[in-house]
Amino acid sequence: MNSVPAQHARILSGMRPTGRLHLGHYHGVLKNWVELQHEYECFFFVADWHALTTLYDDPSSIPDSVMEMVIDWLAVGVNQGEAKIFIQSQVPEHAELHLLLSMITPLGWLERVPTYKDQQEKLKEKDLATYGFLGYPLLQAADILIYKAGLVPVGEDQVSHVEFTREVARRFNHIYGRETGFEEMAEQAIKKMGKKSAKLYNRYRKAYQEQGDQSALDAARALLDSQQNITVNDRDRLFGYLEGSGRVILPEPQPLLTKASKMPGLDGQKMSKSYGNTIALRDDPEVVEKSLRTMPTDTNRVRRTDPGDPDRCPVWQFHLVYSSDGVKTWVQEGCRSAGIGCVECKQPIIDAVLQELKPIQERAKSFEAQPDLVRSILAEGCEAARDMAQSTMVEVRHAMSMNYR
Incomplete structure (x- = not known):
């Protein structure tokens, strides 16, 4: 993990609870998770609220599906000692951030998400004219942003969801990152870095803002990651100051492209339960x-x-x-x-x-044979995830003037 820039060292990925998994899941997602957990700080979650966007009329299968799916995660080698494994609905801060982000997200952004109309076409038998279905990309954005994940493993067809998340984070930072006295606080933070580092930072900042030098931006971010004399808030301010914006409260994630799964179904089509062509793990x-x-x-x-x-x-x-x-x-x-x-x-x-x-x-x-162990693993993961989510929400509430204590 030390070789990875700090802002990209955390990964967030999740799956809807669909019960027992098959070889398509293994080769398409889980083998990649097992590798990533050794290199990054990984958060893997069961997206049970996302399941409600299409199963809202009969959610009775979700609890058993959660347990069955997590057992398969653990069986293939996803390790609770290497990654945080948790259930989305057990970290209610996801819903709070989703609500707050919905206040600033233009309706048109949601309607233009490519998968919105595609899924409506594929699932014609279901009534998907709900806010939950329209807003699920924003809930996905909240899932990512609440852990300040730098990388999101996705296939090429899902890159648009990460780009949507980046737009939401950018809008949030633009609206709420402009603290009173921001520039003065940023300049004070630069001085704390020491003369040599401050000089380098200013040189990189000028090269990026005046010439659009992306390598200078990357070098400046790496420089900030290495600083021991500044606070986390100072670092977030200086990230924003680099790009000419305000303090970065919610960092923009990047897609981590994964290879398309080559695992076919028994009939040559994509392996899928809906096609009845699977081999379950x-x-x-x-x-x-x-x-x-x-x-x-x-x-x-x-x-x-x-x-x-x-x-x-x-x-x-x-x-x-x-x-x-x-x-x-x-x-x-x-x-x-x-x-x-x-x-x-x-x-x-x-x-x-x-x-x-x-x-x-x-x-x-x-x-x-040890369901209590599985529940204990999930409880431990939920606690760790919630600690981080709560920390992010303290910053978000403060930025949005929702802190009344």
């Missing part, structure tokens, strides 16, 4: 083997002696995820020449998937 080995053995293959291979085309076969997509170059060559040559049959082709996949799932399932059984 806790499916019995017999179920996994049967699912893979009965996968559809190249429809042109009617008989064992018919040559096939791996590029037209869902099984080949599994080989791209699991198989070595040697096995892939064997598949390509054997399939095209009818040298191997579809049953033979599937066996390396069956072996690889079962081998991958075995340690996950063993750990899952251990957590299933």
Whole structure:
């Protein structure tokens, strides 16, 4: 973590509670989380309030789905000692910040979020003409901003949500970061840095503001991160002073692009519960083997002696995820020449998937047998998350003149 700039050292990511997870979740999100937790300060949360945007009419499945999903997180290696694992609704400050941000967020910003109309089209059977559904991108922004997360792991299709969060933070800082005597306080903070650092800061600030030198801005931020003689508030002021704005109360996050998941479903489409083409992380080995053995293959291979085309076969997509170059060559040559049959082709996949799932399932059984331990992990994570959220809300309330104590 020491090699990461302080303003980008914290990561926030979450998932809606959908119950037991499948290989698509594992390869698309969870493997990345397991790696990130060793490099960053990570906050991983169960987005149960977000689930209510589409399940508001029947939320009864949410509690069990939360527990099942968290067990899978822990089973794949998300570690409560490395990351904070918590439930969104158990940190009510998320809702408070969402409310306060809603006071300054233009309605048009919400209506133009790309996924708003897309989801309405995909979920036509549900009445989504609710404020909760319209406002969920702002709740996502509150989720991120309340922990001052510098990085948010997203796929390319979700970058717009992070950009929306940046716009909200920028607007908030512009409106509320202009303290009385801001420039005088910033200049006093510069002096506290010492002559050499102060001179460097001013040089970087001038290069950025007069020439738009992005490298100067990055160098100045790194310089501020290394300072021991200034307070947190002074550092936030100087971040804002760099860019010619006010004090940075809510830092703007950056998207951390993740590779698109290459995990296909059993039918070659994206693996999804709605398509009924999944392999769950806790499916019995017999179920996994049967699912893979009965996968559809190249429809042109009617008989064992018919040559096939791996590029037209869902099984080949599994080989791209699991198989070595040697096995892939064997598949390509054997399939095209009818040298191997579809049953033979599937066996390396069956072996690889079962081998991958075995340690996950063993750990899952251990957590299933200890529900109180899982609840304790969540309670500990919620407490740590709430401490940080409360700290942010003290600043936000003060900036918005909502501090009456």
